[in-house]
Amino acid sequence: MVQKIFQTNAELKDWLSEQNSAIIFIPTMGGLHPGHQYLIEKAKARKTKPNQIILVSIFINPLQFGKNEDFKKYPRNISKDAELAFNAGADAIWTPDYFEVFPGGENSHFKIQVPQTLNNQLCGAERPGHFDGVATVIIRLVKIIRPEKLILGEKDWQQLIIIRRLFQELSIPIKIESYSTQRDQSGFAYSSRNSYLSDSERLNAQSLPSAIKVAKTEFEKEKIINLKKIASILKENHLQIEYLKVVDPFSLKETENINGLCLLAAAVKCGSTRLIDHTFLMQRKPIIAIDGPAGAGKSTVTKAFAKRLGFIYLDTGAMYRAVTWLIISNSINPSDQAQIKNILKDSKLEFQSSNFVDQKILINNIDVTEKIRSPEVTSRVSEIAKQQFVRELLTKQQQVIGEGGGLVAEGRDIGTAVFPDADVKIFLTATPKERAKRRSIDLEKRGYEYSSIEDLEKEIEERDKQDSEREIAPLKKAHDAVELCTDGMNIEKVLEELTYIFRSKIPEEVWATPNL
Ligand code: CDP
Numbered sequence: 218m219v220q221k222i223f224q225t226n227a228e229l230k231d232w233l234s235e236q237n238s239a240i241i242f243i244p245t246m247g248g249l250h251p252g253h254q255y256l257i258e259k260a261k262a263r264k265t266k267p268n269q270i271i272l273v274s275i276f277i278n279p280l281q282f283g284k285n286e287d288f289k290k291y292p293r294n295i296s297k298d299a300e301l302a303f304n305a306g307a308d309a310i311w312t313p314d315y316f317e318v319f320p321g322g323e324n325s326h327f328k329i330q331v332p333q334t335l336n337n338q339l340c341g342a343e344r345p346g347h348f349d350g351v352a353t354v355i356i357r358l359v360k361i362i363r364p365e366k367l368i369l370g371e372k373d374w375q376q377l378i379i380i381r382r383l384f385q386e387l388s389i390p391i392k393i394e395s396y397s398t399q400r401d402q403s404g405f406a407y408s409s410r411n412s413y414l415s416d417s418e419r420l421n422a423q424s425l426p427s428a429i430k431v432a433k434t435e436f437e438k439e440k441i442i443n444l445k446k447i448a449s450i451l452k453e454n455h456l457q458i459e460y461l462k463v464v465d466p467f468s469l470k471e472t473e474n475i476n477g478l479c480l481l482a483a484a485v486k487c488g489s490t491r492l493i494d495h496t497f498l499m500q501r502k503p504i505i506a507i508d509g510p511a512g513a514g515k516s517t518v519t520k521a522f523a524k525r526l527g528f529i530y531l532d533t534g535a536m537y538r539a540v541t542w543l544i545i546s547n548s549i550n551p552s553d554q555a556q557i558k559n560i561l562k563d564s565k566l567e568f569q570s571s572n573f574v575d576q577k578i579l580i581n582n583i584d585v586t587e588k589i590r591s592p593e594v595t596s597r598v599s600e601i602a603k604q605q606f607v608r609e610l611l612t613k614q615q616q617v618i619g620e621g622g623g624l625v626a627e628g629r630d631i632g633t634a635v636f637p638d639a640d641v642k643i644f645l646t647a648t649p650k651e652r653a654k655r656r657s658i659d660l661e662k663r664g665y666e667y668s669s670i671e672d673l674e675k676e677i678e679e680r681d682k683q684d685s686e687r688e689i690a691p692l693k694k695a696h697d698a699v700e701l702c703t704d705g706m707n708i709e710k711v712l713e714e715l716t717y718i719f720r721s722k723i724p725e726e727v728w729a730t731p732n733l
Pocket residue numbers: 510511512513516533534535537538598599600602603627628629630631680684
């Protein structure tokens with residue numbers, strides 16, 4: 218493809234309509250550096266369809282600069298930027314002027330006002346109107362471009378969070394992907410504004426990433442964050458602190474709860490140059506909870522997703538099924554709680570897996586992997602699973618397995634009861650019809666007979682009812698779970714959606730694997 222630079226919307230639109238393409242859009246203000254280069258390279262590496270085009274825009278948005286900020290001196294060098302963008306894999310560059318973006322001038326277009334809860338935090342508190350300007354222009358740009366995907370850097374974390382929320386609230390069906398902050402060898406984050414720093418300022422500025430790095434190491438060792446210590450390092454190096462905080466990465470509010478993912482963020486003035494930097498703090502690897510009703514396809518995708526992440530796969534349903542099998546095979550009455558307690562208290566339940574494909578489940582050293590899928594176990598499991606002793610026992614075991622994180626667990630109550638602090642919660646559903654169809658295929662594969670799809674649908678609905686209406690840890694969507702209805706989606710598509718949800722909760726800076 219010939220690499221193109223467009224100045225006007227008309228030229229760009231003509232060309233785009235000729236290409237009949239899906240656009241991956243990387244909006245920038247120019248002054249391109251290795252951070253932008255990385256975004257473009259990532260976009261290129263992740264192209265999934267031949268008709269995808271990577272479009273980089275260069276537009277210095279006047280709306281996001283405050284009165285005394287650096288709009289006039291912001292770096293402008295289109296030919297250098299174009300060279301970097303094309304070398305990194307951009308297919309086209311769009312460099313609109315002000316009136317291409319705001320044809321009637323900014324006062325004749327709608328402006329976006331960022332909610333105060335997000336705007337009054339971090340940079341928003343220091344730069345009135347900045348994020349309103351960012352949000353307003355991004356809406357103008359995507360309206361013109363109509364991209365399939367938007368790529369943003371994690372460096373401007375607050376901006377990323379605001380744009381995600383904006384698209385969510387306006388139901389804009391554009392996927393947002395974000396990629397990690399790029400740093401030079403000394404750990405200094407690339408930024409267009411770094412070019413303002415004199416040599417001596419650059420030396421002082423180095424203390425920002427260095428102090429943050431020291432704090433992160435200390436956190437990992439001792440589980441403490443000493444903001445005072447960071448502040449004194451910054452001050453010693455003549456940096457004026459605008460903010461230095463530990464916040465919840467999504468609400469951006471200050472937090473003292475350092476058990477989950479949190480963000481240590483700082484903004485400083487070095488001479489007249491404003492610099493921001495951050496790091497994510499996390500005490501353990503991520504936990505992903507995938508809940509949902511019977512037959513929604515959880516097992517297949519959870520297993521594949523765990524494999525993709527290199528995480529432990531935990532099938533909690535298999536544990537309830539194994540317990541049910543033990544109870545049935547010992548001819549214990551499912552409502553006889555005393556006997557159930559008696560047999561379970563000395564039982565040993567374990568998973569054995571040489572790989573993700575054939576994980577085995579053993580109860581009292583008996584391999585019950587296949588046996589627990591029998592229609593008999595299936596029809597009795599919900600009755601057993603509602604009992605308090607059974608739930609407490611298995612929940613505890615599941616929590617022990619997930620202690621260190623790095624786990625994808627599937628079940629009914631993972632996000633609500635087993636791991637209420639899970640970093641990513643997904644509620645996977647499908648219509649009963651679709652689920653019955655999937656179950657019939659599964660049963661056929663395993664060599665079990667069934668009377669009809671209609672009966673399977675009834676059985677599934679009955680089990681859902683029992684699971685949802687039970688007293689302890691019923692099946693329900695956690696308030697902070699993302700619901701995904703998988704009707705009509707193949708496994709690859711579901712995995713793509715799971716990856717997308719995962720990435721919107723776990724930045725690349727926190728967890729990166731080549732498969733994601
Ligand atoms: O049949 P399907 O594969 O969808 O279900 P499963 O994941 O094998 O779970 C079988 C049954 O175990 C469910 O219907 C629930 O009654 C119970 N279960 C539970 O109560 N809590 C969990 N976390 C997982 C499963």
